[in-house]
Amino acid sequence: MAGDGGEACVCDLVEPVGLSQPTVSHHLKLLTSAGLVTRAQRGQWAWYAAVPERLREIRELLR
Incomplete structure (x- = not known):
């Protein structure tokens, strides 16, 4: 559950x-390495979230 x-x-x-x-997991590791998502370890689970600033930068590049 999110x-x-x-x-x-x-x-x-x-x-x-x-x-x-x-x-x-492999792709999330790549996205984390690229700075597009963050990773937070909580017990046995890793939680991922998009980095809004990086998404804005990508959106601007695509315009």
Whole structure:
């Protein structure tokens, strides 16, 4: 289940994107490395959230 502030764990994303958990985790790692999402470890789960400033920058580049 998605958390407050637009956060989601890998388990929330597997079904909607139609990919396996390891594949989703791999892509989230790449997005985190690129600075497009943040990662917060809470117990055994990692929660991810988009970085709004980076999304705005990308939107401006695409205009």
